[in-house]
Amino acid sequence: MERLSRAAAHRLSLYLRALAVWPADAGRVSSGRIAAACGVTDAQVRRDLAAVGSLGQRGAGYDPPELAAAIRAALGIDRRWRAVLVGVGNLARALLRYRGFRAQGFEVVGLFDADPGKVGQRVEGLEVEPADRLGRRVGELAAELAVLAVPADAAQPVADALSAAGVRGILNFAPVLLKLPPRVKMVTVDLSIQLEQLAFLVQHGDPGPEGGG
């Protein structure tokens, strides 16, 4: 399998969303239908799917469950991922109720907060633990990922603690650029960046599809 670019991986995530709403009785799906649903070109969809080993059949399209499985394998989500969540505020509560996480194989197995007033509370079935226990608990919980939902000024020390504890990836909601060792991967969800992108699109017109490079 050829090496996927990060933009290609993002498009594959979008294709999965389109396949998820494809009616079970609708039979095979064409690259054109996926392209239209995701706002990318037909040729781009065919290239991306060929890269994950799904060639489809000329005129017959792709088998949706088979295609979804190939995409999930390419993205590395054909397995379960255990994650700890640090910083139990409104954002964390929203994330814990968000059914998309578990459906995609992500399971929050531990909650941590530095605020003694929050420690011991039960949130969505989990008890909040003190943040200073992360070093020990990440290993005990066999968590590979972490969701960082702490205020900006606490983000770097917590990220350092998570890295030292052995997490392999951090989903960061703090609006700061974090320094991490290369072995720890990070995706930052900076909500003000998303709003800036929206302002850019509204101001200038859409220079390309949402999933595009």
Next chain:
Amino acid sequence: MERLSRAAAHRLSLYLRALAVWPADAGRVSSGRIAAACGVTDAQVRRDLAAVGSLGQRGAGYDPPELAAAIRAALGIDRRWRAVLVGVGNLARALLRYRGFRAQGFEVVGLFDADPGKVGQRVEGLEVEPADRLGRRVGELAAELAVLAVPADAAQPVADALSAAGVRGILNFAPVLLKLPPRVKMVTVDLSIQLEQLAFLVQHGDPGPEGGG
């Protein structure tokens, strides 16, 4: 000014974040320092900044406030944007407390929810209004943008109502693909896609910088 790609616009947002933490007494900033902070190549930074009309000076770098102003103008955030927020749950409360929005020029001017139990509540200084009033209120409030934080099954009808009411852009947190007229732009923050991207990076190693294409 040449037409910016969406990926370039995203990188410019990252450069702004790096400039925001550049010490006021540190003088000019080099493309190399910005590149290192954002995880992109020096050459990429220089190309992106040339595209927004900032050429820097060989060996002397860029004037940080001047550069930030040029980037803000290129992104269309050298002005204020008024937004309504629909769906007043945990996510909305987290967003309203998120200081990054206002700092970047985005102001939430109205809250709406379909739940009669929430209508009339005051949240962060705003009173929640019934969602069925959006058609009239978007215009009265002079809101150009909307933040959509409703459950997945309510997202399309609310997006339709917002489009009909005249919003120009929607920041969508619902994990669904929405159909909108071309004049309405959308940025989707699908948190499970972000987690998928993280799983992909952890599984396969980082194929490129976070801000890259």
